[in-house]
Amino acid sequence: MKNSVVKYGIVMGLFLAISAGVAMASAPKDVVGTWSYEAPSAPYEYSSGKLIFTEKDGKLEGVIKIGEYDIDMRNVKLDGETLAFGTYVEGEYISVKVTIKKDTLSGTASYSEGSIEVTGKKEK
Numbered sequence: 001m002k003n004s005v006v007k008y009g010i011v012m013g014l015f016l017a018i019s020a021g022v023a024m025a026s027a028p029k030d031v032v033g034t035w036s037y038e039a040p041s042a043p044y045e046y047s048s049g050k051l052i053f054t055e056k057d058g059k060l061e062g063v064i065k066i067g068e069y070d071i072d073m074r075n076v077k078l079d080g081e082t083l084a085f086g087t088y089v090e091g092e093y094i095s096v097k098v099t100i101k102k103d104t105l106s107g108t109a110s111y112s113e114g115s116i117e118v119t120g121k122k123e124k
């Protein structure tokens with residue numbers, strides 16, 4: 001009886017480890033696409049736009065689209081549900097950190113004068 005409990009535990013442990021690995025491996029694909037964002041307390045011209053994520057050679061990359069302008073993201077990293085990247089806007093480095101839950105994101109954009117709340121939704 002003790003042997004079967006140990007075997008069951010080992011099998012369940014392997015199953016959970018494999019499941020977690022598959023979930024983490026597919027996470028970047030869940031981010032890839034276009035997200036509409038809003039940052040109501042940002043200056044008007046930056047208060048809404050699109051975050052466009054792509055995957056190249058297994059790495060996430062991105063562009064922020066505001067009107068006709070594209071701003072490159074730097075150091076795009078996904079760790080579980082947390083997505084972080086940086087960018088330069090008018091010479092100011094901005095660090096963005098959001099939590100992704102299904103088709104929504106929320107978090108902050110931080111810069112030298114403070115932080116601004118950011119929310120968004122993935123476009124279908």
